[in-house]
Every structure is written in structure tokens, then in C-alpha cells.
Amino acid sequence: MSSVDRTTADLLLEWDRTRPRSRQRELGWSEVGGCRRRAGYRLAGMEPADPGGSLQAVMGTAIHDAVQQRLNETAAEGDLVEYPVVFAGVPGHVDRYEAATGDLVDVKTTSSRRLDHIRLHGPDRPHLFQTDGYAAALAVAGVRVRRIVIDYIARDTGELYRHARRPNPAVVREALAWLRSVRETDLDMLNREYQPDSPFCGHCPFRTRCWDGAVHDRSPLSVLFVEDPDQQRWAERLERARADKADAAKREAEAKGALDALRPDDETTMVDVGLVGKGLRWKTTTSNNIDIDRVRAEYAKVGARPPIKPSTSTKLVFAPLPDGE
Numbered sequence: 037m038s039s040v041d042r043t044t045a046d047l048l049l050e051w052d053r054t055r056p057r058s059r060q061r062e063l064g065w066s067e068v069g070g071c072r073r074r075a076g077y078r079l080a081g082m083e084p085a086d087p088g089g090s091l092q093a094v095m096g097t098a099i100h101d102a103v104q105q106r107l108n109e110t111a112a113e114g115d116l117v118e119y120p121v122v123f124a125g126v127p128g129h130v131d132r133y134e135a136a137t138g139d140l141v142d143v144k145t146t147s148s149r150r151l152d153h154i155r156l157h158g159p160d161r162p163h164l165f166q167t168d169g170y171a172a173a174l175a176v177a178g179v180r181v182r183r184i185v186i187d188y189i190a191r192d193t194g195e196l197y198r199h200a201r202r203p204n205p206a207v208v209r210e211a212l213a214w215l216r217s218v219r220e221t222d223l224d225m226l227n228r229e230y231q232p233d234s235p236f237c238g239h240c241p242f243r244t245r246c247w248d249g250a251v252h253d254r255s256p257l258s259v260l261f262v263e264d265p266d267q268q269r270w271a272e273r274l275e276r277a278r279a280d281k282a283d284a285a286k287r288e289a290e291a292k293g294a295l296d297a298l299r300p301d302d303e304t305t306m307v308d309v310g311l312v313g314k315g316l317r318w319k320t321t322t323s324n325n326i327d328i329d330r331v332r333a334e335y336a337k338v339g340a341r342p343p344i345k346p347s348t349s350t351k352l353v354f355a356p357l358p359d360g361e
């Protein structure tokens with residue numbers, strides 16, 4: 037690509053790929069608890085076949101760098117900034133440790149939509165594993181962490197949400213069990229934790245290697261069948277998944293109907309139902325859809341039909357076999 041063809045996005049991604057952190061080949065704490073397969077590639081020392089990375093990640097990196105620069109200028113005695121640690125043989129970098137408070141602080145950037153989810157359900161498992169892993173690493177080094185703080189910043193709104201908790205040995209044990217299971221499992225047997233069209237796979241440096249081997253002209257997921265060509269088992273799994281889905285939809289409808297008994301007249305009122313950290317709120321939304329029957333009738337009046345756009349989809353349905361099979 038010539039320099040004139042490079043967009044700003046290309047330049048940002050190039051910058052990101054040349055950073056030492058992006059060139060790291062070994063498994064780091066930021067990946068513990070995420071995709072097992074990706075962790076397996078790291079542990080096996082596989083060379084990434086894809087560039088990986090995303091503009092969102094670049095924005096996160098730029099925010100990290102700005103925070104780090106400011107902290108380096110203002111750090112007090114005993115504070116740690118961008119501090120390298122190794123725990124259970126896995127390296128990582130503590131964003132900051134504040135000696136005066138005993139706070140270990142990690143900064144994460146996300147979308148406002150994801151931030152709403154985190155505020156309601158708490159940090160994702162890899163974030164818990166990573167920060168408790170860092171606290172354990174500092175404890176081994178004789179640095180006592182009193183509180184773990186994760187500052188989540190929404191890239192699109194600039195909103196900041198601060199999650200704080202005490203270090204939790206149970207989380208460290210869970211992270212170590214996760215690591216052990218990945219280390220003890222053959223690479224080919226490690227779960228692909230995400231779908232090939234998800235952002236996780238889209239930005240994964242092992243995407244090509246991971247989904248290589250799919251049937252030509254079929255879904256990338258067909259590689260799962262190539263690796264395990266037990267058609268009956270896959271069909272049973274599909275049948276069971278659909279039954280579970282139908283059962284979940286029934287249970288959801290029942291619970292929603294039962295809880296409607298509590299619905300306040302004023303939709304701004306939150307109802308506390310005794311769940312930790314969350315209540316219930318009813319939201320009514322109105323959407324304006326085209327009244328297709330009326331549109332058809334209007335066109336019919338002048339002897340015309342509304343324009344149509346063909347759309348094709350492939351459905352997978354169960355159908356009875358012909359008699360005798």
C-alpha cells in the first residue's frame with residue numbers, strides 16, 4: 037500500500053502494531069479467562085497470522101498512554117505506574133498502584149452500551165481474573181493491595197464508571213484453575229469461545245488459523261464438523277438447543293407475566309425485588325412501522341404494486357424421513 041492510499045485508520049493501526057505490547061507473543065493476564073483457544077495458541081508459541089487489533093483498542097491505548105504520562109509526572113513515593121508483574125508464569129502490567137491508599141487501579145475503555153451492562157452485572161470475568169491476578173502478584177512481591185479499582189471509560193460518551201472491590205483469593209483460584217485447564221488440554225481440543233463473525237474473532241490475531249479448514253463455500257463454523265464429523269450428535273445438539281430455547285422463552289414469558297403484578301403506573305419508578313445491586317424498571321417504547329396493508333391498498337388503487345426487494349435466507353428445519361428410512 038502506498039503512503040497516499042493509507043487512511044487515518046491505517047496509520048493508527050500501524051502505530052498500534054509496532055508497540056512492544058502488541059508484539060508480545062506470550063499469554064498475558066489480559067487474556068486469561070477469555071478465549072481458551074486463543075490462550076492455547078499463545079501458550080504454544082504460535083506466530084499470529086492476522087494483524088489483529090482495532091481502532092477501538094487504539095483509542096483505549098491512547099487513553100492509557102495519556103494516563104500513564106500524567107501519573108509518571110505526579111507519582112508519589114511508593115506508587116507504581118505501568119509496573120511489570122509475573123504471576124503463575126503469566127506476565128502483565130499493573131496500570132497503577134497508589135501506596136497512600138493501597139489501591140490497585142486498572143483503566144479500561146468500552147462503549148456506553150457495554151458500560152450499562154457492566155454497571156448492572158459487574159466486570160467481565162477476564163477483568164476480574166486480570167486484576168485479582170495482579171493483586172496476587174503484588175502480594176507475592178510484598179506489596180499489599182487493599183482495594184482493586186477498575187475505571188471504565190465509555191469511548192463514545194466520556195462517562196466514567198468506577199468499580200471497586202477487595203482482592204478475592206477465590207477469584208485467583210478460579211483464574212489458576214482456568215489456566216491449568218488450558219495448559220492441560222490439547223490445543224486442538226480447546227474451545228473456540230466466540231463466533232467467527234464476532235468482534236472478538238474479527239480482531240483476533242489467530243482468526244485465520246483458528247477457522248481454517250472449513251468446508252468450501254459454507255459457514256466458517258463448518259470446521260467444527262470437519263473436526264468432529266458425527267452428524268447425529270450435531271443434529272441432536274441442534275434439537276436440544278432449540279428445545280432449551282423454547283423452554284427459556286416460556287419461562288421468561290411466565291416470569292414477565294407474574295412480575296407484571298408489580299408494575300407501577302409511573303414508568304420512572306424502580307422496583308426493588310431483593311436482587312443484589314439491581315431493581316426492575318418497565319420501559320415502553322413505540323416504533324413507527326410501515327403499515328404494509330395500507331401501502332398495498334394505496335398502490336392497488338392506481339393498479340400498481342409496491343416495490344419489493346428479494347431477500348434470501350437459509351433455514352435449517354427438521355422434516356420427517358420418507359417411510360421406510
Ligand code: SF4
Pocket residue numbers: 071072073074227228229230231232236237238240241242243244246247
Ligand atoms: S478467532 Fe475467535 S475463537 Fe478463534 S482463537 Fe481467536 S477469539 Fe478464539
